[in-house]
Amino acid sequence: MTTTPGLPAGIAHPFSPAGRIDPYPAYDWLRAHAPVHRDPMSGMWLVTSHADCVALLKDPAFSAAAGQRERARDDDLPVSMLTTDGADHARLRAPGALLLGPAALASVEDAVAADADAVLDRAARAGTLDDAVEQLGVPLATAVLGRLFGLGEDDWGTLAQLARAVSVNLDPLAPPPVARLGRAAMGELTRFLDAHAEQAPPSPLARLAADPRLTRQEMLGVLGLAVVGGWQPLAESIGNALYWLLPRPDARAALRSADAEGALTAMDELLRLEAPIPFTARVTLREATLPGGTIPAGQRVLAVLAAANRDPAVFTDPAEPVFDRTPNPHLAFGGGPHFCLAARLVRQAGALLLTRLVHRFPDANPGSSTPSWAPTLIPRRITGLSVELGADAGTGRCPVTGAGVGA
Template sequence: MTKAAGLPAHLAHPFSPAGRIDPYPAYAWLRTHDPVHRDPMTGMWLVTGYADCAALLKDPAFSAASGQRERSRDDDLPVSMLTTDGLDHTRLRAPGALLLGPAALASVADAIAADADALLDRAVERGVPVDAVEELGAPLATAVLARLFGLSEDGRATLAALARAASVNLDPLAPPQIARVGRAAMGELTRFLDAHTDRADPHCPLGRLAADTRLTRQEMLGVLGLAVVGGWQPLAEAVGNALYWLLPRPEVRAALRAGGRDAADTAVDELLRLEAPIPFTARVTVHDAELPGGRVPAGQRVLAVLAAANRDPAVFADPDGLVWDRRPNPHLAFGGGPHFCLAARLVKQSGATLLGRIVRRFPEAVIAGPDPRWAPSLIPRRLTALPVDLGTDVPDAGSRDAGVPDAAGLQDAHA
């Protein structure tokens, strides 16, 4: 295949200031004309077709560990599932399920539901438009991790601040000065988790992970740090991104109210497909690799552009629209293959818990003020703010249970 020199002049590069706001026109052109594209602006390969991304994520020729070592930073991330491949990755991932697997999430499901209710109760008490990004998404993400870690209320503010600062480590293209901030925050986060682990309730998910003898202390802390970096930010931003699509569509909200928990679970998958907080993942080819859309030589930096693959019309009918009951929905918002995000279940089930309650309790909720703006960041894909007028609270006998995954639902959900 002959590689195109670059995008047409009328399209903003997806990493340019304008392209970061709306990368989808450029993604669509690349996906159609050059799905395995050598990008002259970055020197990287941008893989945008669904078939190509799905194949890349499963192919050991594309190394995640090497992808992380090629980041724009002058240090190494802690050893974790993100920075290892093959047998080392598998060895670390299995104990990680003690923290993020079905049983761990089921053990805190009721507490997370109570946290979601408390967030919405506080929003009602304030009586003003609530910023869904800062006042719903971020506190929910903090509450979920605090439950898994067995943190007291006093530790939540520290966790939230460190999680936000360390989340820059998700971005493989972060400028050096931003990467330095992320490095420092990751060190502080590791020290915070290290100190807390010795005090953790042995019956909480963190306590069970800490007692597992398969990992060294540093490996265990690496898993914890990745859970924060890979779980907090995606969940925090997914709430605002989802409500951006959901609130202007009263017919979808009515269907979710009628459908209960199963409908909320299905809708969250679709909302993540449309606006994945983590739009791409980095790899490096350890040898020449063939993808359906083209060949990538050895030693190349590659981005699997998940956000582009998730809107591939070859896989998804009406790819740019919200089809809330889409089934099957094989989106790649959490990656795929051996490195499929271990926090996927956390993000999906916690998001469904909160969104199910919002559509049930606040049938008149609307976006308040001018059109929301997308932040000029590559990772995460997020809104700068999303002011929401919740309208009238309509509590009823089933409002706090409808649309909320219970322990059984968490165990049965697809990983």
């Protein structure tokens, strides 16, 4: 085992209160000096370079299933892609495309575009938004998942409440009392979706529920993971994106003139800068060697995606937005066999709303309040982001949204 130095004085540990607000100085130091680092504070290995994270995410020696078990012992999360590896993971992942794949998203694109317009209609009536996540991100994420699940709008409030409660299940460092609440919420969500699946109208959920490749419990596990891995990242990505986009009039103008591909390119850059899911947990099944070092068997490991996404060996001007950056091999959705199945949903729905917003409100600017980063590890989220929308240019369709979320 290679001994690596600790963080120098003056740099907050990324899991400390100050480091949770701004982890990037610690990530930068670790990536430069100890990219494969045994962290004495957490007892985990922190992997921070892009090359090391890419190798880790592809290597079967790093188990996602064991990583979830180590996150909270006696974990009763449903069986899903999050809690399996290898052949079991692949068997569950294929039917998941019925819920989150291109055809599923295309089937709801017109309705979601109308939902996005309705979100912006409410915003226009307010004029000033007090919290962009709550007033833009949350209703959009709820509408997208509600459409995919075939839920009536009367059930969307329940979905949003449960989705927020289960998001703690993404945090591999959640303390035991919080983890227990997250598992209890997952049980409630599972029962809610189970009852709805019995009588779902034609929808991606109905097609998934009828798929003979899955048992009932496996189907519900896929649904629960779609909420955990889709709702929260989409809701938070809107606020995180606006934090970078709103203060830059040139970037907003470029997004207004972008085609569908250009809008997705911009969304990828915004996700690279502030991924709502900043790391993912693994456990080594055997000794594993990465470009930056060797990790013994039986160790808890975090692939620090947020650090990899700002690696200067891969990204020029890594801490600044380059909205036409291409290629952009960011790891905001992980990589390898466990690449996030909701990636398409988050990218396309986010690009849809942001593009419609800058077309409809070309003078939108940050509001007078000072936003702050929440002191949470997962999700990485901006709070208190207010928005002065300015004049409403109308609801005409912009060039990008013809592609909708099903592009």
